Amino acid sequence: xTLTHLPADTTPDDVAxxxxxxxxxxxxxxxxxxxxxxxxxxxxxxxEQTAFGPDDFSGRRTRRxxxxxxxxxxxRDLVRHPLVLGAVKQVIGHSTTFRxxxxxxxxxxxxxxxxxxHRDQWAFDFFPFPKGYEVQCNTLWALTDFTAENxxxxxxxxxxxxxxxxxxxxxxxxxxxxxxGSVLFYTGSLYHGGGANRSSATRVGINLTxxxxxxxxxxxxxxxxxxxxxxxxxxxxxRLIGYARGAYALGYVDDLRDxxxxxxxxxxxxxxxxxxxxxxxxxxxxxVPSIPPR
Ligand SMILES: O=C(O)CCC(=O)C(=O)O
Ligand SMILES: [Fe+2]
Numbered sequence: 535x536t537l538t539h540l541p542a543d544t545t546p547d548d549v550a551x552x553x554x555x556x557x558x559x560x561x562x563x564x565x566x567x568x569x570x571x572x573x574x575x576x577x578x579x580x581x582e583q584t585a586f587g588p589d590d591f592s593g594r595r596t597r598r599x600x601x602x603x604x605x606x607x608x609x610r611d612l613v614r615h616p617l618v619l620g621a622v623k624q625v626i627g628h629s630t631t632f633r634x635x636x637x638x639x640x641x642x643x644x645x646x647x648x649x650x651x652h653r654d655q656w657a658f659d660f661f662p663f664p665k666g667y668e669v670q671c672n673t674l675w676a677l678t679d680f681t682a683e684n685x686x687x688x689x690x691x692x693x694x695x696x697x698x699x700x701x702x703x704x705x706x707x708x709x710x711x712x713x714x715g716s717v718l719f720y721t722g723s724l725y726h727g728g729g730a731n732r733s734s735a736t737r738v739g740i741n742l743t744x745x746x747x748x749x750x751x752x753x754x755x756x757x758x759x760x761x762x763x764x765x766x767x768x769x770x771x772x773r774l775i776g777y778a779r780g781a782y783a784l785g786y787v788d789d790l791r792d793x794x795x796x797x798x799x800x801x802x803x804x805x806x807x808x809x810x811x812x813x814x815x816x817x818x819x820x821x822v823p824s825i826p827p828r
């Protein structure tokens with residue numbers, strides 16, 4: 535088992551190809567020091583106030599701090615990183631739209647044992663999705679270096695093709711070591727888990743995940759982002775966090791209004807239009823900016 539690392543000037547195609555092959559890939563040093571510093575500064579007071587997890591899965595020496603769209607403008611940029619959105623679109627763009635699934639700073643403290651190995655898509659009530667049908671794509675941005683000693687995520691490249699509900703141990707996995715600013719991509723079907731932190735410092739990652747829009751979001755964005763804050767956010771970010779229909783009709787408001795129209799206080803009377811046109815429009819609205827040439 536080896537973990538593929540790609541350079542920061544890689545393309546969405548290469549990230550998506552690695553994910554199709556292995557279910558996991560690291561892009562090294564993608565985030566600038568400036569955005570990492572901003573994110574660190576914005577999140578620090580919230581992480582400090584977060585309680586440790588209540589059980590072995592959440593981690594009794596781990597703090598999980600959410601609501602990052604509301605709390606951290608830097609995370610609003612990370613969540614829309616063009617390389618990420620371009621790759622995510624290829625991994626789960628087989629449905630009409632995808633959206634943000636959760637935002638979570640994961641701070642694994644010294645002495646934390648390894649998290650049980652799992653698939654993140656088990657969150658969907660353990661529904662047995664068909665092999666190869668990806669429903670979720672994750673990013674975990676390294677705010678500190680990730681090392682085997684300090685709790686780097688443990689991964690099993692290729693395990694996205696394994697059977698469901700298998701029990702693996704830490705010894706079946708390898709550490710996703712990466713320097714600060716790198717981002718670990720993995721599909722919802724990859725077997726993985728947080729690593730044991732045998733160092734004296736806390737390991738911090740920012741987990742931003744995306745899933746098909748017809749599945750329920752793990753983090754409720756409508757309540758995690760206060761209404762007043764949502765009203766100030768740009769349309770593309772709002773659509774990404776969930777103010778868009780999940781397919782032709784999912785998530786509409788009262789008289790067939792699109793959620794974004796409702797948030798903006800607009801009222802159109804023409805409903806959603808023809809199915810094909812509506813689907814094409816929803817796809818076009820996906821915020822997938824092109825990567826400027828270097
Ligand atoms: O923090 C990590 O390295 C991964 C955590 C994880 O996999 C989870 O909480 O689902
Ligand atoms: Fe996980």
